[in-house]
Structures are given as structure tokens and as C-alpha cells.
Amino acid sequence: MKLTRWAEIVALGPGVRMHNGKKTLFWNGEKVRDEHTGEFLIYNREERDSWEVIVVLVGVEVIPQDTFCGCENIEMVIMADTVKRIENIAFSFCKSLEFIRLSRNLEFIGVQAFLFCESLTSIFIPSSCTEIDEEAFGWCTKLIILSVPQHTQLDENVIARTALVEASHFETNHYGNYEDFNEVNQWIKNINGDTDEFALHRACSSYNPITEIIHGIIKRQGLKAFYNKNEIDVTPLQYLAANPYADISQSALMKRYVLDMMGEVV
CATH class of the missing domain: 3.80.10.10 (Ribonuclease Inhibitor)
Structure with missing residues (x-):
């Protein structure tokens, strides 16, 4: 789109x-x-x-x-x-x-x-x-x-x-x-405040979403942060999917997170 x-x-x-x-x-x-x-x-x-x-x-x-x-x-x-x-x-x-x-x-x-x-x-x-x-x-x-x-x-x-x-x-x-x-x-x-709880919401709803910032938040908070709802029941994934300025792949972010975690375990 x-x-x-x-x-x-x-x-x-x-x-x-x-x-x-x-x-x-x-x-x-x-x-x-x-x-x-x-x-x-x-x-x-x-x-x-x-x-x-x-x-x-x-x-x-x-x-x-x-x-x-x-x-x-x-x-x-x-x-x-x-x-x-x-x-x-x-x-x-x-x-x-x-x-x-x-x-x-x-x-x-x-x-x-x-x-x-x-x-x-x-x-x-x-x-x-x-x-x-x-x-x-x-x-x-x-x-x-x-x-x-x-x-x-x-x-x-x-x-x-x-x-x-x-x-x-x-x-x-x-x-x-x-x-x-x-x-x-x-x-x-x-709506997404200024606390760390909704940091991923803010990053995914930005007019200039940055992959490194989003990845850093996911690495800190875990994949569960993608599904965290704010007070209007919107998740970061929903913001990212709707954002016309975002050229960021959800699957690529998740794959990178998993690889990072595997590297840390090793």
C-alpha cells in the first residue's frame, strides 16, 4: 500500500x-x-x-x-x-x-x-x-x-x-x-504517555519510525511488548501495520530478536 x-x-x-x-x-x-x-x-x-x-x-x-x-x-x-x-x-x-x-x-x-x-x-x-x-x-x-x-x-x-x-x-x-x-x-x-511501558507504541506510531529504536525496545521488553494494549486497546503491532511512513517488517524484527536471544544464550 x-x-x-x-x-x-x-x-x-x-x-x-x-x-x-x-x-x-x-x-x-x-x-x-x-x-x-x-x-x-x-x-x-x-x-x-x-x-x-x-x-x-x-x-x-x-x-x-x-x-x-x-x-x-x-x-x-x-x-x-x-x-x-x-x-x-x-x-x-x-x-x-x-x-x-x-x-x-x-x-x-x-x-x-x-x-x-x-x-x-x-x-x-x-x-x-x-x-x-x-x-x-x-x-x-x-x-x-x-x-x-x-x-x-x-x-x-x-x-x-x-x-x-x-x-x-x-x-x-x-x-x-x-x-x-x-x-x-x-x-x-x-494517549501513549511518556513512560517506558508505552515506548514501543510511541516508536511504532512515529511519523519517522526507526528500526534500531524499535528493535532496542523489543530487546529490552521482549516480544510480548508488541501485543501490549494502551488505553484505547491499540497495540504497537497495530500502529506499525497502519503507519504509512513505516517500511519495517514485523517478521524481520521478530527474527532479529530471536537471533539476538540465541546469541546471548550461546
Whole structure:
């Protein structure tokens, strides 16, 4: 699910084609929808509904308001690292969206950018992101993993009506909103705390997971640490499997651990 060969992707050029068995839009930033009228400028509704993957090509810096709103069959979005801003409701109502690889240089996520992305279960925010606006992931009902840097500003009700807020101890009103959003936002950032007990959770959920650090924790804590659940019942293995920035093999880590232990015994 992780596209890393950007040279090959860019060489294909922009447009719509089948790629890895999925109907894919390779998007170069061309304006596809009028943000004021909602009019489709290039692709009609039928065509938009046929897309399964969106690859945002190198050079695109902003995903404008409304651009992919309502593309109900998109399952995956992969962004080049040139993207800096995702504007309001850019991907809202993409109900089949399951996987997002954000730009490593992303700075801003707008209001309701991913509203009602009902199939989305995880999102990993890069350290470059300074602000996530209100209800950015509101009503993403299956969203349980949200990895956010400490310095990222979170506005009101970023996770309203998500599995994550349902797993918390916070009370919500009938709209799914919570009263003290500052308290909730701090809780989001500190789910894995700063103790050694959840060191592997933090390493596996990092936007820049490092094999040596993860191996060091496993060597210290044992393989059982992979299955340790945090307060929202998520394990390090689940973080690692969902992390779009992780190019780390679970089996390779386990094999290395076993070999190390055998060496110590010998």
C-alpha cells in the first residue's frame, strides 16, 4: 500500500488510468471543481465516482477546498511530499477512504477536510503540521488511531463522532461534540504517555519510525511488548501495520530478536 518509487510514478504523467488493478487519478494540481459553485470543471460525477486511488504528484503544494469532496469510492490517497496545505472539505464524504499517506511537509489541514470519511481507521500526522482545523476528522466513525505531534495545534472537535472519542472517558452531546476540546486535544497527544511501558507504541506510531529504536525496545521488553494494549486497546503491532511512513517488517524484527536471544544464550 506504500508507494515509494516516485520517479516511476511521475514518469507516468497526470491523468486517469488503471494502476495496480485500481482506477487511479494521477493528479498534478489541475483545478477539477469550482469551490464556489461546486461545478465539476474536468471530470463529471460518474467519472469521479469511478476513482479508487488518488496519487497527488510531485509539485502540488495545495489541495484546494472541495477538490475531492464526495468521491465515494476512493479507497487510498497518496501524497507527494510537496503538499503543504489541505483546505476545507477537500476530502469530505469520501466514504470508502481507508488509507492516507500525508505529505511529510504538510503544514495545515482545514475545516472538515476529511469529514464523514467513514471507513478511515487511522491517520498519522507529520511533524511539519502546525494546525489541524475544527472537525477535520469529524464523523470518521471508525477512526481509532490518530498520531499527532505535541506541537500541532488542534482546533475544536477534531475527532467528533469517531471511535477514538468513543473509546475515551469524555462525555459528548447529541451532536457528538465534547465540551472541553482543549482537554480532549491534550489527551489525544498523550494517549501513549511518556513512560517506558508505552515506548514501543510511541516508536511504532512515529511519523519517522526507526528500526534500531524499535528493535532496542523489543530487546529490552521482549516480544510480548508488541501485543501490549494502551488505553484505547491499540497495540504497537497495530500502529506499525497502519503507519504509512513505516517500511519495517514485523517478521524481520521478530527474527532479529530471536537471533539476538540465541546469541546471548550461546
